[in-house]
Amino acid sequence: MTPSVKLQRKRLKKVPSWKDVKSKKELNLGLDHNNRSGKNKSAKTMGLPCKCKMKCFDKISDNIRKTVFDEYWGLGDHVRQWDFISRCVRIKEKKVATTSSNSRRALSREYYIPINFVEIKVCKVMFLNTISVTEKIISTVSKKLNMSPVIEHDMRGKHTNRPHVIGTTVIDFIKEHIAMFPTVESHL
Ligand SMILES: [Zn+2]
Numbered sequence: 248m249t250p251s252v253k254l255q256r257k258r259l260k261k262v263p264s265w266k267d268v269k270s271k272k273e274l275n276l277g278l279d280h281n282n283r284s285g286k287n288k289s290a291k292t293m294g295l296p297c298k299c300k301m302k303c304f305d306k307i308s309d310n311i312r313k314t315v316f317d318e319y320w321g322l323g324d325h326v327r328q329w330d331f332i333s334r335c336v337r338i339k340e341k342k343v344a345t346t347s348s349n350s351r352r353a354l355s356r357e358y359y360i361p362i363n364f365v366e367i368k369v370c371k372v373m374f375l376n377t378i379s380v381t382e383k384i385i386s387t388v389s390k391k392l393n394m395s396p397v398i399e400h401d402m403r404g405k406h407t408n409r410p411h412v413i414g415t416t417v418i419d420f421i422k423e424h425i426a427m428f429p430t431v432e433s434h435l
Pocket of ligand 1: 297298299300301302303304369370371372373
């Protein structure tokens with residue numbers, strides 16, 4: 248890479264204006280807002296329940312779904328929303344029966360909706376529609392977890408009985424770590 252190319256790629260650091268900050272906050276709260284290009288984005292509304300064979304719609308009423316929706320958007324902060332998602336999405340290795348040795352590891356996601364202390368397994372559509380997000384954010388969160396396997400929290404004195412985890416269970420392990428930190432407001 249030549250220095251001139253480097254120079255062009257370097258972005259000027261932009262100090263966010265009050266308008267940008269306000270817009271971002273409203274975006275994270277799922278509220279009606281104008282985006283940075285001034286286009287109005289309507290407030291988030293909960294999507295329809297699924298119609299799948301698992302009948303997730305029988306497991307969770309619309310009232311409860313709305314509570315979860317409000318909880319998610321009430322976080323109002325994308326990091327906390329990522330954290331929320333990371334606790335609801337599990338990556339599992341698909342059990343694929345293979346006859347040859349060139350089997351590839353297939354990973355799939357499982358979605359859970361937390362209701363009080365119980366997690367209800369739902370299909371992807373139900374999960375995405377309930378908190379009204381797209382699959383893109385799930386990929387973002389998954390990537391973040393994969394890229395930063397070390398969560399910078401001091402975990403000493405915990406997990407003394409936990410065996411070593413390897414391979415695909417690492418992701419679940421990380422999520423358990425995250426789940427141990429309740430999303431409380433920081434002391435401001
Ligand atoms: Zn479903």
